[in-house]
Amino acid sequence: MVRNPLFKHIDEMVPWNAREHMLECVAWTPEAPDVMTFTFRAEHEHIWFRYLPGQYITLELPVGPEPLLRTYTISSSPSRPFTIAVTVKAQKDSIGTRWMFENLHPGMKIRAIGPLGDFSYVKHPADKYLFISAGSGITPMMAMTRDLGDRDPDTDIAFIHCARSPNDIIFRWELEYKARYMPFFNLGFIVSELERTQLWSGLKGFIDRAKIGLLVPDFLERQVFCCGPEPFMATVRESLISSSFDMENQYFEETFTPELPPPTVGVGDSGEAEKLFTIAFAEAGVRVEAEPGFTILQMARSAGVRIPAACESGICGTCRVKCRSGKVDMQHNGGILDDEMDDGYILACCSRPLSDVEVEA
Numbered sequence: 217m218v219r220n221p222l223f224k225h226i227d228e229m230v231p232w233n234a235r236e237h238m239l240e241c242v243a244w245t246p247e248a249p250d251v252m253t254f255t256f257r258a259e260h261e262h263i264w265f266r267y268l269p270g271q272y273i274t275l276e277l278p279v280g281p282e283p284l285l286r287t288y289t290i291s292s293s294p295s296r297p298f299t300i301a302v303t304v305k306a307q308k309d310s311i312g313t314r315w316m317f318e319n320l321h322p323g324m325k326i327r328a329i330g331p332l333g334d335f336s337y338v339k340h341p342a343d344k345y346l347f348i349s350a351g352s353g354i355t356p357m358m359a360m361t362r363d364l365g366d367r368d369p370d371t372d373i374a375f376i377h378c379a380r381s382p383n384d385i386i387f388r389w390e391l392e393y394k395a396r397y398m399p400f401f402n403l404g405f406i407v408s409e410l411e412r413t414q415l416w417s418g419l420k421g422f423i424d425r426a427k428i429g430l431l432v433p434d435f436l437e438r439q440v441f442c443c444g445p446e447p448f449m450a451t452v453r454e455s456l457i458s459s460s461f462d463m464e465n466q467y468f469e470e471t472f473t474p475e476l477p478p479p480t481v482g483v484g485d486s487g488e489a490e491k492l493f494t495i496a497f498a499e500a501g502v503r504v505e506a507e508p509g510f511t512i513l514q515m516a517r518s519a520g521v522r523i524p525a526a527c528e529s530g531i532c533g534t535c536r537v538k539c540r541s542g543k544v545d546m547q548h549n550g551g552i553l554d555d556e557m558d559d560g561y562i563l564a565c566c567s568r569p570l571s572d573v574e575v576e577a
């Protein structure tokens with residue numbers, strides 16, 4: 217019997233297991249105004265994608281002489297492991313994402329770093345989930361919903377998504393379809409703008425405690441995952457806290473907009489000038505004297521050593537490097553796992569030396 221050469225059983229393939237990969241774009245799909253899904257396959261056809269739903273990758277976009285690194289959640293599901301997708305929203309003055317809209321097309325190959333991240337139901341299992349998102353913050357929720365829908369369609373999921381207008385709801389039709397075939401999938405949309413003649417059966421306005429209670433009366437019993445712009449997440453947090461929600465054990469959030477690290481200073485807490493330490497970049501064979509208050513990433517750049525970095529605020533994990541010796545003060549924002557720290561990894565963008573250090577870069 218003749219078999220299509222594209223077809224392979226999963227046991228004839230190997231999982232994605234390096235940290236850097238070449239991806240080939242196979243499709244782009246418009247989702248909403250200024251929102252596009254790009255789907256990729258691995259450069260080698262014998263590779264399948266192994267990641268957790270909710271994790272992200274960083275794409276190296278060849279925008280100029282130096283690539284621009286941008287981090288995006290994988291919006292597809294690991295339950296369908298032959299391709300991966302990212303769903304990206306281009307803001308008005310976007311550089312990286314806009315480049316993808318204008319240049320990334322099927323057949324083109326780009327480098328990706330990852331997968332990384334801890335924002336996944338797999339890490340925080342529960343009987344009932346509440347996914348709350350706004351704008352492009354829907355992407356990790358969609359990955360988790362797709363995955364749960366494939367693995368266990370009986371999972372109890374309440375999903376609240378907020379958008380500017382009905383037309384801006386990303387994945388609207390797929391979510392409505394899931395609400396029909398997943399018996400315990402409860403979907404609620406909230407939009408802030410409606411045209412006068414537009415038909416709309418969802419809620420109108422902005423998210424608040426009353427709307428969460430109305431859409432999901434048993435929200436206190438659920439594991440909550442939240443993603444969206446910071447003011448939106450702040451309102452969700454306040455709503456939950458005012459209902460005595462167990463934030464410590466039942467609330468998880470992902471931020472897309474990095475909080476910039478505190479300004480660097482040249483003096484320590486004691487008011488004393490900081491001691492000068494050396495940083496050795498082992499692979500580059502370069503050693504520099506660290507400027508007080510500067511991060512390992514800043515010192516690498518000043519020494520001409522390239523460490524890939526994207527968010528530069530300890531979220532995305534792209535600048536992870538192994539610290540072979542020495543101590544650092546690392547003020548990260550969740551971009552590195554405890555296991556990785558135990559194995560000696562640090563994030564160069566938010567680590568400042570506390571002694572002489574040697575890193576693998």
Ligand SMILES: Cc1cc2nc3c(=O)[nH]c(=O)nc-3n(C[C@H](O)[C@H](O)[C@H](O)COP(=O)(O)OP(=O)(O)OC[C@H]3O[C@@H](n4cnc5c(N)ncnc54)[C@H](O)[C@@H]3O)c2cc1C
Binds near residue numbers: 288290305311
């Ligand atoms: C863990 C993680 C996951 C992410 N997942 C996604 C995803 O699934 N889909 C997606 O579209 N984006 C996602 N992002 C955000 C993405 O990495 C970029 O920050 C964002 O797309 C802006 O990049 P740009 O090249 O379009 O704009 P830039 O050229 O970097 O910036 C243009 C303007 O947009 C502003 N800006 C930068 N970031 C944001 C932002 N997140 N929201 C609003 N304005 C911003 C800047 O201040 C600037 O004024 C994620 C970020 C992180 C850290």
